[in-house]
Amino acid sequence: MAVISVIEAVRSAMQEEMRRDSSVFVLGEDVGKRGGVFLSTQGFLDEFGESRVIDTPLAEASIMGIALGAAFKGMRPIPEVQFSDFVWPSINQLVGEAARARYGSNGQLTVPMVVRIPYGGGIRGGLYHSQNVESFFFHVPGLKVVSPGTPYDAKGLLKSAIRDDNLIIFLEHKKSYRLVRGEVPEEEYTIPIGPSDVKRQGSNITVVSYGLMLHHCLEAAELLSQEDVDVEVVDLRTLRPLDTETIINSVKKTGKILIVHEDNLTGGVGAEIAAIVADQAFEYLDGPISRLCGPDIPTMPFAQSLEEAYLPNTDKVASALRELAQY
Amino acid sequence: MAVISVIEAVRSAMQEEMRRDSSVFVLGEDVGKRGGVFLSTQGFLDEFGESRVIDTPLAEASIMGIALGAAFKGMRPIPEVQFSDFVWPSINQLVGEAARARYGSNGQLTVPMVVRIPYGGGIRGGLYHSQNVESFFFHVPGLKVVSPGTPYDAKGLLKSAIRDDNLIIFLEHKKSYRLVRGEVPEEEYTIPIGPSDVKRQGSNITVVSYGLMLHHCLEAAELLSQEDVDVEVVDLRTLRPLDTETIINSVKKTGKILIVHEDNLTGGVGAEIAAIVADQAFEYLDGPISRLCGPDIPTMPFAQSLEEAYLPNTDKVASALRELAQY
């Protein structure tokens, strides 16, 4: 097993799938010679050539519309949105068109397409290079939303996503790209889209998270274990469809739940999880359903002091867990 | 008091405000000679002239960007999105730009703008003339989301929205336009943005809703009263900022809550309400937090049979209330 970073995992998943299936291709801004601004397609132009590694004009709506049209003809496009913050111009093609193509044609059209979106903050990106966009897609029927937190999950899930015949919004936390490293097998593997993963077993409190925040949760769980609080950490990995069963089972066991995400609190993914728990595990709850999320301002500001104030981190998760433990 | 329809209320609110303040103007597709496809600006061209009633090219992104630029210079634009389904191309200007303008300029810029959006289904509109878009905006810091259910509220809230110095997403349920009629005073009045309204007092179950669904809830409450179940109906009216206090107080009184909306279940406004109740009224609950919402398919299909299957209605609300009453 090699230890690699998230960006390397992403790159190698695409590379393997492009070697395996000639209908897979990438397109986006600077994916060619530049190899992507995060280098996720580094070397691709040389290996796969201009026709499968397409540097597009700066126009996100068309990147998605063109990818979708190619998917209709049996290609398997992987459009890249350079930063999540720039996905908005393409929302109509994604939410309005691609996510409804199969449903709206009564099963005639197929959209085997993976939209890769680097998202999230903590990199001094300010209001337009830090956004969490997951809750927008989370609400949309007809697509799947994946958000891995580790290199192992990133690679296995991205390979599955590329093979999936449906529209997948693949969210990669950009701060995790180089920061998070982990073991990844040499041999081929995939991870199914859908099931969450209990990254740490525990009996006192369930904490549910995904993406970069997962790591803060794991660290906080470690801290709490020294205070005799046994925390179970559920890594969602796939946001839509949501693996309700794992969450509910965990809450039935622990009786308490904390949901952690970097995205704004109001109307975030955590709200739905809370709602589901309130409905399905109501009688098992020993405490209020708690959320630790980004505050309701546009996103993390640029200044270091403000960025830190916005972001959940290990200390903040640990405090929230302590409070819940004492309830 | 005259009895008027929702569309008449909307029209008269705009007309009064345009007479009152010459910086208010409308722009959008077909708002001129046509008077809007729903006739919300009927007669405006004659009264206010071409410079304040602008028929735009068919290009939603620019409608919003242009409105925003004019707002920066002190005008008070009311851009109309012809149908909610066509708001997507303008999402970047709304969510990415307008909602952050004040925050991102540290208070220098002001966005006194009301985006009017006819939304919702039940009019045989199919996948592209029926969408509920509220949960997308509900998640966005920096804007307010209003969704009245009655002519009285529509007029009073729209007048407040036009006078408000901030970005307001004003959602008008298009089926309510002619269907819902009600008393509206001759004299001028406004309704503050923010507070919800308890449209019916009750002690056994709280039902929270907004827009057209409010009326199904009121009818269902009436049915249930004949079965000795006393239902309190909270009409949110404003979705963001959410009037948490009224909801929590009601739940503390009744111990049970049903949330009803037409929008898709997963990640809808109801999820946040459920989450808040689960957090803040946890100890007062006598039953699971329930939601009756649109199922997770793109939106109501065109065929009558499918449209009916999708939509919550009075019977469905009544059944959900009965179930909850028996818990």
Added chain:
Amino acid sequence: MTQPRSGPKNRSARSSRSSKTSDTGLPRGITADDLIDYYKRMVLVRTIDERIWMMNRQGKVPIAASSQGHEATQLGSLLAAEKDGDCFLFTYYRDLAVKMAAGLTPSQVMKSFMGKEGDPYSNGRQFPLQGADLDHKIIQLSNVVAAGLTQAVGYALASRMQGDDTVSIVYFGDGASSQGETHEAMNFAGVHKLPVIFLCENNHYAISVPQKSQMAITDIANRAEGYGLAGVVVDGMDIIQVYEATREAISHARSQGPVLLEMKLERFMPHTTDDDDKRYRPAEEVDNIRQRDPVITMGQYMTEQGFLNQEQIDEISKEATAAINQATDEGEEAPLPDPSTMFDHLFKD
């Protein structure tokens, strides 16, 4: 007729018409039988279009956009595509004539307009004739104006990648030309010289908004140059000219790259059954444009050329009415989609 601005051979379609190549005196590749066939299709479409409007007034069809006035363009371009044999179409909501002529039966049309089981586009999930009819190589996913353009470009990109000969043709209105995606689609197609035709049905109105409020120019085809596209203005009320211009555009698209075909034509009816065009359109204007009714024009042409006589014309009309009567019955009798199917096809397994 408006002169073309530039284009594959930078000449007007009409002038090419005189350069007849077939021995029947008709343009390249078509015969009198083709025209008779297409005349029948045109009459059939007009008949069903009028019927649907009537049924809307009877409360049986919730909504309809009419193709009346656009038939010459829709049929002439389809004739070119059929003759070529290797085109894929991205239509829009006004393209009833394209769809029917491409093979959709009157009964299917009726089911679709009534939201009944048996609508091949979406089985009643969508607005009439929206979704896809892959059997006839048509995709029209949504009502969102201009959303099909980038998709057609992507389809053409895939043709290029897959090494086949398909040319994508995307239909759209003058209103759609204002959307940002239209610009993006044409720009990308120009950069990659893709086999795609942008076929604009310019009827000078986007619902009530006249062309002068939509753009500062007269010919949308003028924009072609700014994208490195060939641009042609065509008299879209004349099926022969449309056929020739489209045929040539197909060759050009395949060999050299994208073409913007601007068809100048007229919308005879209000925007949809929901619209009331009296609010914004002078009655005389409608009377005037009706003078150039493509069904009448083509009928006259057919008799003038001796391809059909009046008796045959009347017969065609009668047959159309009979076919539509039967289709209407079939539509009315068809069941509604079963509610249990509501969750089907959200994903491909």
Added chain:
Amino acid sequence: MTQPRSGPKNRSARSSRSSKTSDTGLPRGITADDLIDYYKRMVLVRTIDERIWMMNRQGKVPIAASSQGHEATQLGSLLAAEKDGDCFLFTYYRDLAVKMAAGLTPSQVMKSFMGKEGDPYSNGRQFPLQGADLDHKIIQLSNVVAAGLTQAVGYALASRMQGDDTVSIVYFGDGASSQGETHEAMNFAGVHKLPVIFLCENNHYAISVPQKSQMAITDIANRAEGYGLAGVVVDGMDIIQVYEATREAISHARSQGPVLLEMKLERFMPHTTDDDDKRYRPAEEVDNIRQRDPVITMGQYMTEQGFLNQEQIDEISKEATAAINQATDEGEEAPLPDPSTMFDHLFKD
């Protein structure tokens, strides 16, 4: 120099340069003192731009986009706007020279790049120099490429409604020309003949993507005609030509309607401090374009014309360095924004 395609007077900026009007031999409205003043501003900007890049390497500035190579365009256009006195600017992230020349102090610039209290654009909430500087009539709300164009058009619409003389000038790159909103903005401006100038800083790259992968044409100004705009190509490396073309465009915008000014210029540095242009740009290309460094060119011009001597040139450079040294200190000493301000200004009460 590229010839202009069309424009207010359809002539090249260079030719107008020979038609000197002022008695100092300079174009309309400017004096030698203006040029000296602007030369100082140019040197100051170049000095701070280089310093900021260095500070990024030291870990003190998280991100910076450089204006090096763009200075002649940014300053020449601002000089025109200042002389006119009634312009409002919508800039983009590369416009450091516009912003500083418009009045931002070096100390404010440093605070902004370091995300410190005292950044007038957003007080550290946004990327450097993003937000607004209303004191100097500048709005630059976001990093979203091309988002400012429609806003500038809306601002111009408001000028029209309010009956004032303001002309909006919106700055954007070649990359931005691909966005759908750019099309929508120009189209609307053309329909309403609004007082707005679309000023394109065409440096032939969108990050790594060269112009030929972005568009099939050479001159973006070519698109002007399709919107009913005046289009002009200008040598954006020559401050005098830029001044003249912009000055004329301002008059045209006010009296007749919108203008698309395409400034041909060069980006000397990588896209931003995060970029590595060696991945996609041959070293010789960078060497070549540096031959036309606008700071050196202007310095030479100033000495040739006798407006400055070498001693003065050296003095200006020294003064700039001193000013930037002090600004750097002030930036470093400035406090971070207080976390308690995080929730401020979400709404206007």
